[in-house]
Amino acid sequence: xxxxxxxxxxxxxxxxxxxxxxxxxxxxxxxxxxxxxxxxxxxxxxxxxxxxxxxxxxxxxxxxxxxxxxxxxxxxxxxxxxxxxxxxxxxxxxxxxxxxxxxxxxxxxxxxxxxxxxxxxxxxxxxxxxxxxxxxxxxxxxxxxxxxxxxxxxxxxxxxxxxxxxxxxxxxxxxxxxxxxxxxxxxxxxxxxxxxxxxxxxxxxxxxxxxxxxxxxxxxxxxxxxxxxxxxxxxxxxxxxxxxxxxxxxxxxxxxxxxxxxxxxxxxxxxxxxxxxxxxxxxxxxxxxxxx
Amino acid sequence: xxxxxxxxxxxxxxxxxxxxxxxxxxxxxxxxxxxxxxxxxxxxxxxxxxxxxxxxxxxxxxxxxxxxxxxxxxxxxxxxxxxxxxxxxxxxxxxxxxxxxxxxxxxxxxxxxxxxxxxxxxxxxxxxxxxxxxxxxxxxxxxxxxxxxxxxxxxxxxxxxxxxxxxxxxxxxxxxxxxxxxxxxxxxxxxxxxxxxxxxxxxxxx
Numbered sequence: 001x002x003x004x005x006x007x008x009x010x011x012x013x014x015x016x017x018x019x020x021x022x023x024x025x026x027x028x029x030x031x032x033x034x035x036x037x038x039x040x041x042x043x044x045x046x047x048x049x050x051x052x053x054x055x056x057x058x059x060x061x062x063x064x065x066x067x068x069x070x071x072x073x074x075x076x077x078x079x080x081x082x083x084x085x086x087x088x089x090x091x092x093x094x095x096x097x098x099x100x101x102x103x104x105x106x107x108x109x110x111x112x113x114x115x116x117x118x119x120x121x122x123x124x125x126x127x128x129x130x131x132x133x134x135x136x137x138x139x140x141x142x143x144x145x146x147x148x149x150x151x152x153x154x155x156x157x158x159x160x161x162x163x164x165x166x167x168x169x170x171x172x173x174x175x176x177x178x179x180x181x182x183x184x185x186x187x188x189x190x191x192x193x194x195x196x197x198x199x200x201x202x203x204x205x206x207x208x209x210x211x212x213x214x215x216x217x218x219x220x221x222x223x224x225x226x227x228x229x230x231x232x233x234x235x236x237x238x239x240x241x242x243x244x245x246x247x248x249x250x251x252x253x254x255x256x257x258x259x260x261x262x263x264x265x266x267x268x269x270x271x272x273x274x275x276x277x278x279x280x281x282x283x284x285x286x287x288x289x290x291x292x
Numbered sequence: 293x294x295x296x297x298x299x300x301x302x303x304x305x306x307x308x309x310x311x312x313x314x315x316x317x318x319x320x321x322x323x324x325x326x327x328x329x330x331x332x333x334x335x336x337x338x339x340x341x342x343x344x345x346x347x348x349x350x351x352x353x354x355x356x357x358x359x360x361x362x363x364x365x366x367x368x369x370x371x372x373x374x375x376x377x378x379x380x381x382x383x384x385x386x387x388x389x390x391x392x393x394x395x396x397x398x399x400x401x402x403x404x405x406x407x408x409x410x411x412x413x414x415x416x417x418x419x420x421x422x423x424x425x426x427x428x429x430x431x432x433x434x435x436x437x438x439x440x441x442x443x444x445x446x447x448x449x450x451x452x453x454x455x456x457x458x459x460x461x462x463x464x465x466x467x468x469x470x471x472x473x474x475x476x477x478x479x480x481x482x483x484x485x486x487x488x489x490x491x492x493x494x495x496x497x498x
Binding site for chain 1: 358359360363364367380381387390391393394395396397398399400401402403404405406407408409410414415416417429432445446447449450
């Protein structure tokens, strides 16, 4: 912890950065904080409640963040993958940001606890299962103690397998029920570090591709589009699902597409921005079993 | 958009659709201008007989076919969708079909996961000389979708009623270009008339 605070203090003192984006102890658990003076660096924490993907503050949609001056952000493995996504898609230059990597052994589902809960199969976030990054490699400074692997929970994958095993009509019924609750508030989009279009397709009205009134049909079009636009780009940080006020299991869609791009194109989302994302790239010998 | 009064035709249509003996699948085909459209044209000029359930929408390239087109087709009452373009290595724009292949490989799985039977989707490569292959693609798709029955589950999802007797009537978009657009429908400003024009080779349904 002091290592993180000292690093932030040094970066601010040196004038390398003007703001450090990390987590602090809030009234209801951990929350993001923007530290702009060295004196405030004591606020910074990192523990299993630090679930937020802070890379979302580097999203070009949030130009007000860059107006504060050059930022340093604290990143876990999944956050570093999101930063790599922004770099890969030319939304950010590497020298525009300083990355402080933290060694991470998994986080919990919600940041709200008063003290950092221990990670168990029941408390660990589903996204941490299969996470291969204990130490983000693409960072400028790495802090924290070595961490163990997160507890193994295959809940998400088991749920996907269950849905896949259902007849197609029942899958439609399952998703219809979920979609009926969506209010198209777009919190999923706003929370996402990689949804950065200046003008989202859902805001295009001539022609209107996606019905914006919140009924199941418009919601289907929205969620199909959101998932498809994130296919092969989603880092699986689960922030969309956490932001959803009605609890739609968006991680099922995101994880499903992660499985699909892996099965079809052998692609896993990477911390290396030079590896092209699967949609937008191609190989002449790509699978075409589904094409007559 | 004003809701059209339920017409006798439309009511008849619903009744016909419910009965497997009289059900006629509505198939929307999104095809590329350079290969499949020309192939379909060849099928037409060769006087090949094929199912008349397919309405063609011509686009510049399979790379121009956005997945929302497919969603929109199902919303407007399509029972099945065909996406067809140039064979690999034949793309007029070098790589549009390769990009489409990746996109639809993924989108097909996503649709299936969310409950749209992938059997309702046909992806094919049909070149300008493959009029006969186009006929086969059309006939096979129509037969397959006929077996599956009407896909009312999707377009009847809760939401304001949409006209389904002509899936493209409501897709009308304003055309601000000088002289009006009779060009390729891939441009989202092109008028809806194009689809009907383009429907000629395979013969319009209804």
